Amino acid sequence: MTALTLKNQRVVIIGGSxxxxxxxxxxxxxxxxSVVIAGRSEAKLAAARQLLSSDKVETYALDNRDNSQLELFFKAIGSFDHLFTPGASYVRGPxxxxxxxxxSCFKAKFWPQYYxxxxxxxxxxxxxxIVLMSGAFSQRPLTDGASYAACNGAIESLGKALAVELAPKKIRANVISPGTIYTAFNWEGAEQATRDASYNAYTDMNVLGRVGKAAEAAHTVVYLMTNSYTTGTTLHPDGGYLLR
Structure with a gap:
């Protein structure tokens, strides 16, 4: 593999729609x-495929909370070079x-990535x-997410353990731990007003004073895929959330 490029490689993204x-x-x-994206919604997958507009995109319907579906999914797609696992749906609470x-966060975020x-x-x-995804809440929790903070911390520990376990196979494992990012999803079932309030609050919680963009977090993922000397690391595209 040539470092710092994904040319002629196959990337699998569970939660890529x-x-x-x-x-x-x-x-x-x-x-x-070439990219394989999997997700629960056929409609979102179709929209993503149309948006990406490339013959190098494959899409698969997949509920990553179902281990039997996960196993069959990987059998179906065959060999590949990189795995990214951002897909999760959960509820946060004290x-x-x-x-x-x-x-909910362990069932929908930790175990799906593990399996x-x-x-x-x-x-x-x-x-x-392998690139897993946690969240900055692991290192700077607030008052309404004890299990969510624990879940993100567990994912970061899993990344380190995988880096050690898979080193003999020359497979690297890392974690991206973003702060709040503008996406269509914030908390499951949350109305737009709740999301907007969260975004507004986050601008006062980090050094850069703004919410991140999906492309900025994605850039971190691509770095972790392409830098062949990085493993067992958690990177924080969080606008300096951990510094406040």
């Missing part, structure tokens, strides 16, 4: 990769939250890479 995943797909295509809320890696490994090329 919108947000950071879609922005990563676009940048990977610009670098000459320690007093009900059981469903407390467990995606497990089922992907037989098809991932040596010298390839």
């Amino acid at each position: 919108s947000g950071i995943g879609l922005a990563t797909a676009r940048q990977a295509l610009e670098q000459g990769a 320690i007093t939250s009900d059981e469903a809320t407390a467990e 995606a890696v497990k089922f992907a490994l037989p098809y991932l090329h040596p010298a390839g890479s």
Whole structure:
């Protein structure tokens, strides 16, 4: 593999039909990769395929919370070079939250990434890479997300463990931990007013004084895929959220 390029490589993105995943797909295509994007919504996948407008794009309907679907998905797509796993849907709440809320981020964010890696490994090329996604809440939690902070921290620890475990196979593993990013999704079921309030609050919480763009987070993902000397690292495209 030639460092610093994705030319002639195959990138798999679970959660690639919108947000950071879609922005990563676009940048990977610009670098000459072919891209496989998977997601739960057939309509969003069709829209993403039309938007990307490339014969190097494949789309698959997939519920990444279903391990049997994950296993069949990787069997279907075959060999590839890089895996990115931004797809997640969860509800955040304080320690007093009900059981469903407390467990939602682990069920929808941690375990889907864990099992995606497990089922992907037989098809991932040596010298390839894995990029997981956590969130800056792991390092600077607020008052309404105990389990969410723990989940993001667990994903970052998983990235380090995978970097060590997969080093003999020359497979690298890293994590992107973004701050708040403008996307169509914020919290599951949240109305636009709630999202806007979150975005506005975030501008006062970081050094740069603004919310991030999906393309900026995607640029970090592409770096982690292309820099062949980076593994076991968590990068924070967060506008300086951790410094405030």
